Amino acid sequence: MKNALLITLMFVALSATAQLKRTDTLRTGITTKNNDTVAWVYNGNLNIGINQGFLHNWAAGGEIASATINGLFNGSLTRLYHRQVWSNNLDLTYSLFYAYSNSFIPRKMDDRIDFTSKYGYRLDTAADFYLTALFNFKSQFTKGYDYESQIWDTFSTSNFLSPAYFILGPGIEYRKGTALTLFLSPAAARLTTASLYYTSRSPEGAFGVENGKTTRWELGAYFSGRYTVNITENLTYRTRLDLYSNYLAKEYLDSAGNVVKENNPGNIDILFDNLFTWKMSKYFSVALGATFIYDNDLPYDKFEVDPTTGKEVLKDEPGTSLGWWQIKQIFTIGFQYKFNN
Numbered sequence: 355m356k357n358a359l360l361i362t363l364m365f366v367a368l369s370a371t372a373q374l375k376r377t378d379t380l381r382t383g384i385t386t387k388n389n390d391t392v393a394w395v396y397n398g399n400l401n402i403g404i405n406q407g408f409l410h411n412w413a414a415g416g417e418i419a420s421a422t423i424n425g426l427f428n429g430s431l432t433r434l435y436h437r438q439v440w441s442n443n444l445d446l447t448y449s450l451f452y453a454y455s456n457s458f459i460p461r462k463m464d465d466r467i468d469f470t471s472k473y474g475y476r477l478d479t480a481a482d483f484y485l486t487a488l489f490n491f492k493s494q495f496t497k498g499y500d501y502e503s504q505i506w507d508t509f510s511t512s513n514f515l516s517p518a519y520f521i522l523g524p525g526i527e528y529r530k531g532t533a534l535t536l537f538l539s540p541a542a543a544r545l546t547t548a549s550l551y552y553t554s555r556s557p558e559g560a561f562g563v564e565n566g567k568t569t570r571w572e573l574g575a576y577f578s579g580r581y582t583v584n585i586t587e588n589l590t591y592r593t594r595l596d597l598y599s600n601y602l603a604k605e606y607l608d609s610a611g612n613v614v615k616e617n618n619p620g621n622i623d624i625l626f627d628n629l630f631t632w633k634m635s636k637y638f639s640v641a642l643g644a645t646f647i648y649d650n651d652l653p654y655d656k657f658e659v660d661p662t663t664g665k666e667v668l669k670d671e672p673g674t675s676l677g678w679w680q681i682k683q684i685f686t687i688g689f690q691y692k693f694n695n
């Protein structure tokens with residue numbers, strides 16, 4: 355009886371191991387190859403990090419008490435149905451900083467909503483090209499402020515849907531499973547929306563939307579590439595590059611016909627995302643990321659007016675030599691929850 359029970363348990367264990375190996379093989383194949391199959395493929399990665407500090411009678415000086423909370427989520431859902439592919443990617447980030455020196459009033463350090471959905475049909479089962487339609491949406495969760503201003507809490511500089519960016523366009527996509535996708539559209543429409551609260555406060559408007567208006571339409575070429583690779587069993591690298599050239603770009607003129615901002619199709623909007631995640635244990639990880647954005651509609655002035663002399667002086671802040679580039683760098687150690695099928 356005991357021998358029969360032992361043999362049965364061994365058979366069950368071997369069957370389960372074989373099934374797991376087949377599942378891993380199928381998952382790997384779907385990730386790196388364009389298999390003719392029917393399946394849902396999903397994965398997600400949630401990182402939450404908290405940094406805290408406290409000082410008392412500290413000779414070197416510093417912030418008496420501070421805390422930073424970072425939240426980062428990357429998720430994808432893909433439907434494979436023979437030659438058809440429907441893929442969805444969602445990137446969310448949010449970060450707050452609390453300090454004793456400003457009465458622990460939270461100051462936002464990061465805020466992003468980025469959703470992409472694509473539907474593609476494989477042109478040839480022997481090739482890796484798909485006829486694809488793409489939709490992309492970008493915005494933020496809450497109001498943004500210019501914390502360098504002494505009255506920063508009087509006027510916000512941005513808000514949910516102000517700005518919001520919508521891109522819709524047909525194109526050709528090269529893909530290798532779910533790990534690598536390269537999409538190119540020669541004619542992608544882009545809609546930018548913003549509240550009158552922001553566009554009416556300066557002669558050139560805001561976020562590329564003209565003064566007194568709430569929307570801006572563009573038509574141009576759009577490229578979007580994504581790549582994910584497991585460098586080691588616990589180290590993953592994700593990167594993304596988006597490029598957009600507006601065929602309709604032109605100089606902005608005020609009511610008197612003066613040029614308030616120069617623009618042309620050669621001013622390509624750039625988004626370059628990079629993220630490394632290292633899994634230390636089942637629920638703890640390290641995340642290191644950097645995002646680079648160039649947008650001709652979001653200028654940077656390296657000069658400011660000195661309140662004492664009334665003259666223009668160079669801003670006393672790091673990064674003034676980087677010009678119009680928007681740069682964000684993160685480093686988080688904290689809780690991680692990862693899921694996939």
